[in-house]
Amino acid sequence: MFIGGFLALLQRNIKRILAYSSMSQAGYILLGVGLTGILKDHKAVAIYATFYHIINHAIFKVLLFMGAGIIYMILHELSINVIRGFGKNKPLLKVVFFIGLLAIIGMPGFNGFISKTLLHEALLEANNIDYSMWLSIGEIVFTISSGFTVAYLLKIFIAVFMEKNEKYTGQFKSHVRKRAIFPMGVLGAAIVYIGLNPDILMPILEKSLEVFDAHGTVESHFYTNHNIQTSIITILIGIFIYLGFVQLYLRKHTDKEYFYINPSIKWLNLERDVYEPIIRITFVSVSEIFHFIDRILVDSVYLLRAGIKALSGMKIRHERYRKKGTKNSIDVKHFIDDISSEFHSLSDVLRKLYKHTTSLMSAIFIVAIILAIVLLVLVF
Structure with missing residues (x-):
């Protein structure tokens, strides 16, 4: 609640x-979930509050x-520094957005007031049943977070729908x-209807009590x-936060216009x-x-090939690999260095090997690949 609001x-x-x-x-909803566990046998009010706020x-x-x-479909922009004053002369958009604002801040008469009242009642009940310093701190956080909600919605509404801008x-x-x-x-109509008739959702939410093995009813004395x-x-606290923090600290001005800063960017x-790092x-x-492993495999293949040819007494096609003063010995170091300059990856080596191997070697190679795949499947 607190971090998201801030x-x-x-x-x-x-x-x-x-x-x-x-x-x-979502923090309010998680608060309700936590209170459901804390209240135990008295968790009905927390369950009602949680599901009511979700709706x-x-x-x-x-x-x-x-x-x-x-706003985005019209201007393709959502920064309040750019769209500031856009909704000042759009009465229908202003009214319905203002209804949403009143709902989320918990203004009496709107649906947000009902669920936030239930959450607050559940928090107070948990503190009454088993007093805890943490629950008292939780109530303070609840109030400040609700104040944040008022402040950031006022920031949007005043900037977009109240301020004057010559561009719009x-x-x-x-x-x-x-x-x-x-x-x-x-x-908007649903918001007002639920806010004025809070009992309308109670029969639906009551069914959830059976799932959570909860008993009890919630008195519908909201107002x-x-x-x-x-x-x-709480709303007055939010207005104070808006005036003292948003207006004085986040809202800057030049000689021509006002603009908002976001210090969290830094x-x-x-x-x-x-x-990313x-x-x-x-x-x-x-x-x-993997590059290192690839080079080891390449060098190993050609080292093995050179060793086999040396042992079998076969003549190497390139005379520059023979050591001086010998007939059949191979200078492996120079051989590998020269091969490395010719082949850059394992795939080059495999293509070369495939070109010069017999059908028997190809069959053995394919069987080896199949066995390797089977082993990987068994391991993972």
Whole structure:
């Protein structure tokens, strides 16, 4: 929850922000899974909360990604430094995206409020049953992470739909087609309907209790003063994070315009700083090892051939391989050096050997390959 929300706060690309947001929301789901184990006999509320948030996240996150998709299909760009102010004069797109924003931050009246309230209730119940410093820290992390959610969604909405930009004064308004807004509107209607009728999903979720051998019911008193106050306080924390961190630290300006920075670009990057160097070093090392093995095989084959010819008293076709003062001895070193300059790989050697071997040798060679393959299959 915390890391995904914090990294989302730093990004400038809408898809990256929403991707890290999904990582953060997956943290809420994993919190519910963990509380299911911690609460044991009282795990019903955690199960309800987990599955409820899975459904809610599927709805409001798809809506937000579709909004980003519409912007990309028109501008082929998703950096908020470039698309800043694009949605200011696009009322339909602005409204449905704002509904998704209100859902994911847990605003009362929208579906995200229901599942986040259930998760928070499960966390409080676990702390009441068996008080732990870690559960208390978990509640603090839960609140701060929810504040991060408010802050990075405000960053998107204010930059794209509120700020003024002379490049986008309504000229792309006709490009936002109603048939593209319609599915977002359906999802927005589902968000509001579930938020105002939280019991609508309870009969469906109740069936999951049997699978997890859980018993109990969840009181459907979501809109209490305590729950609403908790949600409003979390949203206010998120607004404070936005104003104090995003606006003052991540948002820079020149004489002409504002722009956002991403300091995490200079941080440790697993792909750039770890995975790529390891793969590169591994590839070069393995290539050198196999090249060395290849040269050993080539040299061994010709050394064996030279030895066999020397023992059999056969004359070598090239006189330059004979040692001075001898008739049948072969200077193997010069022989190998000369062969190495002619043959560069094992495949060259095999083609040469195949050309000069008899049918009997070919049969033996094929049988050897088959045996090697069988042994490899048996081993692995």
